[in-house]
Amino acid sequence: MKSLQIQILILFLIYSNQAIGQNKPLEIKDYARWTRIVTATPSSDGKWFAYALRPNGGDDTLHLKSLTDGILKRIPFGLNPSFSENSNFFSYFTKPNKAETEKLKKGKKPILQKAYLQSLIGGDSFEVESANSMDFSSDEKYWLVHRQKEEGDKESHKGSDLVVYITTEGKSFVIGNVSEFALNKKSSHLAYIVDAKDKIGNGIYLMNLTTMSTNVLDSDQKSYLGLVWDDKESKKKEWSSKGNRFAVLKGEKIDSLEQQVNELLLVSEIDGKPVIQTLNSENPDFPKQFVISEKSNLRFLQDGSSVWFGIKEQEIKFKADKDTIPNVDVWHWKDSYIQSVQIVRANRDRNATFSSIYLFGQNKFVRLSDDGLKTVLSSGHNMFKIGLDEKPYISDINWGVSPADMYRVNVKNGERILVEKLVNRPLQQSPDGKYYLYQKDTSIIAYNLETNTKINVSSKANIKFMDLEHPYPHEKPPYGVAGWTKDGKNVILNHKFDLWMLALDGSKAENITKIGDKEEIRFRHFKLDKEEDWIDTKKPILLEAYGEWTKKNGYYELKLGGNPAPLFYVDAMIGSLQKPEKAEKLYFTKQTFEEFPDFFTSDSKFGNIQKITDANPQQGEYAWGRRKLVDFTNSKGQRLQGTLTMPAGYIEGQQYPTIMYFYEKMSDRHHAYSMPVYDDRPHFSTYASNGYMVFMPDIIFEEGKPGTSSLDAVTSAAKKLIELGYADKNNIGLQGHSWGGYQTSFILTQTDMFKCIVTGAPPTNLESFYNNIYGSSGTVHHGIMEIGQVRMGRGVTPWTHREDYNRENPMRHIPNIKTPFLILHGTKDGAVDWGQGLELYNAARRMGKEVIFLSYPNEGHHLSNEANQKDFQVRMKAYFDHYLMNLPAPEWMENGVPHLNKLYDKVK
Missing domain, CATH: 2.140.10.30 (Dipeptidylpeptidase IV, N-terminal domain)
Structure with missing residues (x-):
């Protein structure tokens, strides 16, 4: 038996080498070489382009590229690039690498960033340790960095150092105990809040950036927060006429009350002697037993005449020993929202406020x-x-x-x-x-x-x-x-x-x-x-x-x-189009299945196109497939389309093992680059590199017949691939996740056309799923079942239309299964309850079907842990390789893994 398996393996390797020529097949161990582009940012004059390359499982490297001379600067662990208004300065953060970050987390130590400023005209630079946020003034004269509180400072105050760097002078100064700060858009004034130890010096401060003088506008042993200028949401053409007033809340917490008691302060006439108007609960129009709430952001109306804010009902704090209070949720048929929704939304509802307006010209409150x-x-x-x-x-x-x-x-x-x-x-x-x-x-x-x-x-x-x-x-x-x-x-x-x-x-x-x-x-x-x-x-x-x-x-x-x-x-697929404000240039990505979405630049009419990034040059070392569109019709004669990934080294007339991957309409992904990443989906680049075809067909669903419609479209698509001479009819597999998981589970019970099936996070029992809860939102599945994705029809329930549900329910057809299948499900799935995968496994196991259930503890609807993602990628490919490529099955497929042999649990 082993001799036969070795012969098959040798034949496969020979076939693979012939098919892909000199380039090597892509494997999961190679995924770490792939990077994606993040935070792509052009300067406003179009002369600079910043972006970070983020490798799979690795750390970002920030790149700053001069588009004038092509000089490229690499900044390890850099993030959040930003250019000043006139493109004379560049700023960014750096942070510890992933390994160091994990070490700090385990040690419960702060993860500190460092902020950097670099001049693009003179080469000067400046840096600030323990940076939390940073901002340029619109005239780029000032660069401000707000630092985190010092390690070991356990005091309750929120203030920390604000570093102000004067770019025109190369000098800096520090303002202590700042909790919030904001520049007006015309860069004439800096407003900030001080929140200090023991509340000494707490207040609102205003710095005139022309005279560099500072005024204390209001000071009290209370808390100040929510600082906002009237020009925050303004267009640039409005900046000169606005930025003359700002609003802030001032309040204190009272131990016996749930809500902080706040008043609204409106500061105006900042160029002369600032005027402060106050709104509090003593206003005759203000509703009794309510407070102005810090849980809603302040903002100005367009004309700057009014401030929008939130109010909230005050409550007496309920104090008791929890051990003396019953812990029960009362689910009642008259509830507007089912209890599970109320539970999920509890924090949001607890912090909800009612919108109100303060017309400060009239000193009038309006709810x-x-x-x-x-x-x-x-x-x-x-x-x-x-x-x-x-x-x-x-x-x-x-x-x-x-x-x-x-x-x-x-x-x-x-x-x-x-x-x-x-x-x-x-x-x-x-x-x-x-x-x-x-x-x-x-x-x-x-x-x-x-x-x-x-x-x-x-x-x-x-x-x-x-x-x-x-x-x-x-x-x-x-x-x-x-x-x-x-x-x-x-x-x-x-x-x-x-x-x-x-x-x-x-x-x-x-x-x-x-x-x-x-x-x-x-x-x-x-x-x-x-x-x-x-x-x-x-x-x-x-x-x-x-x-x-x-x-x-x-x-x-x-x-x-x-x-x-x-x-x-x-x-091709064109995306991420942007134009710098002060240059007649465009930036965009272009991608196909064979071409990573690198960035290009052009003139404003897409002329003189030049490539400016090259994120994955290593792709040239690997065998890579290509794509073509395939038209087909379902049994009703409806025109459909799919995108077919051809294997590397495709030979005309040769039939190939084929995987079909589907959801609803998939042909729109025809030009999508297949990025090798760690997740729980089949990567077409990998499968094509290893001698597979992959087809993504479009599906049209008929109301009340979700499974039947999918069966029709998928089998029609498979027949078309066989007819065209692409697919090996004896070696076609299916893979679908979530809604695609339902479809694969249904098809599993209806036909033996497919050699094997992999189904991920699948709704498998329409009747129990109908009454399940969408864990992440708390909503019951009645809506998605009747008028949503499952589309059984409004008012069509398992009790009113039993025959329809039975027909479309995979669990009703378990005895019909003739195909080996693999189930993936996370135990903490917030979309499709883990019990759905378990139901299918238990029923199939009871009926003696060839089923394997890969259950990942504490994972959600999609795998998020990198080790689990890699594990599933390896197992899924081994599964397809065995059934569609006739390669030897690994031990876990042949005999399973006894729980006491689970490696994760052996780690001490």
């Missing part, structure tokens, strides 16, 4: 939200906001929708006007907050908050803006909003392929891209300028483009009235 209307949306409008009341529609069946009644709320007096009952599909507010767009039935409605009028802006269009192909059985969603025109007269909506401009008065609807439907290219507006909230239709409009069937990707330019013209449209 905006309460138990009857908990949600009030922020917007750019200074008088009216949108409020949403979800309470009438709370249901276990809601999935993918949050139905609510919609109100207009007046922030000047709190007045509410009902706008629309039952809105399932809100869309977007206009940048100035004047309009709120939502879908009602099949129409798109623009609500004018100023005039309290509703206009059906889609009435002149000969199409519906709903995604009628949306795969779930609930109200179909709209395709979304592209943007609002700068003249304030139109909104631009997405359709399946084209963009439509709809007049906000309902008078006109126009397809402005025209060719999308005809050429089956999906056009979407792409915003390059982060400062621009509107679409200027007098200028060329940048569009992202994607070919539905070709998978081409890139960018077009649209001049209103004409057809979109391609700028850069290629057979």
Whole structure:
């Protein structure tokens, strides 16, 4: 027997070497050589580019590259790169490597970062130990670093050193005991809070950065927090007119009360003698038994006339011996939210506040939200906001929708006007907050908050803006909003392929891209300028483009009235497009299955393209596959597509062992690079490198028939691969995870077409799963079962439609299993309860089926521990190698692993 196995192994190695030529096959031991690019950051003048390379299981190396002369600086363990406004300075952190970090964690010692500043014009540098955060002033004259408290300082105060470095002078000074700091955007003033030992010197301080003088604005033996300038959310064009006032909370904790007692301080007229206005619970409009809460952030309305904050009901602290109190959760049928949801959301609900406004010009308090209307949306409008009341529609069946009644709320007096009952599909507010767009039935409605009028802006269009192909059985969603025109007269909506401009008065609807439907290219507006909230239709409009069937990707330019013209449209996936503020340059990634998504730069029209990173040059040493698109139809004649990964050294006409991996629509990943990483998915690069084909087919689901639909699509796809001469019909395996795990588990019970199956975190029993809890959110699965991913249909339950559930339930068909299969599941899965995998294992084991259950203690829906990830990658490949490549089975597959032989438990 061993002799035969050795012969097979030799033949496989010979075949592999012939197939892949001189390049070596990729193995998991090689994964450590692969790196990904993180924190890619160009300077505003386009002359510098910073990025970090993060290897699998390793430490980041920050790179700073000059795009003028190509000089590259490598910074071990560097992170969080940042350039100053005028690109004259570069800053970053460094931290201990992973090994040292783990050692510090085990020793319960602080993990300290170091902050660095480097001049890009003179070569000078400056560094700060024990750095917590850092920031440049907008004029780049100052670099500020907030340090962590000194090790060993166990005092309760929050303050620590703030280091201020003057870049123009190369000098620095330190401000002690700072807990918070903030510069206004025009860099004229620095406000900071002192929180010192024994509260001595606690207060608000203001430094004039022109005169370098400091004023103590308020000082008390209380706590100050929540510092915010009125220009925090402003555009650059507004900076000169704002940054003249800020707000902060001042409060104290009282031992007998749950909530800290705060007052709101508003500081204005900072260029002269600063004026402080105060709001507290003594204001005549302030509700009794409430406090201003530090659990909600302060922010200014757009015009700077008001401060938005949260209030919370005060409570007396409940003090008792826990041993004398029963520990019981009462699950009641009248609960709005099931107890498990309440438990998961307990901390969030405990910290929830009600939105309120302080109109400091009138010294007036206005409450905006309460138990009857908990949600009030922020917007750019200074008088009216949108409020949403979800309470009438709370249901276990809601999935993918949050139905609510919609109100207009007046922030000047709190007045509410009902706008629309039952809105399932809100869309977007206009940048100035004047309009709120939502879908009602099949129409798109623009609500004018100023005039309290509703206009059906889609009435002149000969199409519906709903995604009628949306795969779930609930109200179909709209395709979304592209943007609002700068003249304030139109909104631009997405359709399946084209963009439509709809007049906000309902008078006109126009397809402005025209060719999308005809050429089956999906056009979407792409915003390059982060400062621009509107679409200027007098200028060329940048569009992202994607070919539905070709998978081409890139960018077009649209001049209103004409057809979109391609700028850069290629057979690849383009991403991470960004433009530096002060240079006519673009940065983007380009990837295919064979090409890692490195960064490229070009001019503003995608001309003169140059590659500027090379993250994984070692790939050239390895055998690598390629991809092609394959069209097929299911039994109903519906056109489907999949992406086929061809093995390295593919020989035309030769049939190969094949793995099919699926979920829903997968062909969109055609150009996705298959990064070798540690996780629990099959990596197509590895399998292709080792002589496999991998196919990812698209699946169309019929309501009420999730398993049957998948069976149809997957078997149709397999038959097509066999017909085309790609797949070896005797050596096809399946792999799916989560929703794909349900599908693989169902297919397992319906056909013996596949040689082996690997199913991960699978819902296996539709009846018990229906009443399971989604552990991470606490929600019951009724919604996902009826109108969500499982899509059995609204009101279709295991008791009303028993036959349908039995037909689609893998657990009802266990005796039919003829295929060996492997189950992966983590015991702490917060999406699909571990018991689902256990049910399938126990039933199959009882019926004498060939099943192995890989159960990973304390792992979630996906494996997160690196050792476990590597373990599963090795076991999954060995499983496929044995069944699809006829390689010898390892001992754990043949005979299992007795618990007392488990290596993890042997470690002392």
